[in-house]
Amino acid sequence: MATARRAALATMRSLITPEGVDLQIKLADASTRAAAFLLDVVLIATAAIAVTIVALFGVSGFGTDKLQPLFIVWIIAIFFLRNVYFIAFEAGRRASTPGKRIIGIRVASRNGAGLSVDQVIARNLMREIEVFLPLSIIAGRSGMGVADTLTTVFGLVWALLFALFPLFNRDRLRIGDLLAGTWVVEAPKRTLMEDLSARKDPVARIFQFSHAQLDAYGIAELHKLEEVLRR
Secondary structure, eight states, rough: HHHHHHHHHHTTEEOOOOTTTTEEEEEEOOOHHHHHHHHHHHHHHHHHHHHHHHHHTTTTSSGGGHHHHHHHHHHHHHHHHHHHHHHHHHTTTOOOHHHHHTEEEEEEESSSSSOHHHHHHHHHHHHHHIHHHHHHHTOOOOOSSHHHHHHHHHHHHHHHHHHHHHGGGGGGOOHHHHHTTTTEEEEEOOOOOOOOOOSSSSSHHOOOHHHHHTTOOOHHHHHHHHHHHOO
């Protein structure tokens, strides 16, 4: 019990918003992030296969001399597909891709402010260097020569160094997170408490506030008022 509590506290961090509210977030562990990434890769691969099938039907009438330029266009399209996927979803209101949303995690800015588009672009373009570039080097080597073997080993070491990097820092950060000033935190679905204004009992009728009275409070004060009324 004590060990589990210490492990839970080790991943807790204070995230102070510009309004001065401490959100007390919990960092997502490496296995959770890996699972979310694999789900996203499956979704991207499915979309890429669909695009490829449509493209093959579309270029079936072209000659073989035009296939190489079309293949280059296909590679560029896949590059934009995977980057637009991550950037578009993480730049949205939920700051999470479908894979992250299923697992229950999201991206957050380490300074407590809102996640900016620049941060999202930086952390996701860095993934090209961390993951996709070494994997493309490995996939592009199919020979059995010494040069091909060394290149494959180099690509594997490169990918492993970046993949294991979150295990060797206390905040579980990727290189992309370090550069962008972000981290990935748990975002479980929470059940909202009963709305006090919806209660019909005599006690609830005592606490009636006008809009002018409510406007005098800030967000933090309204939260504290709700806490006092619930007690």
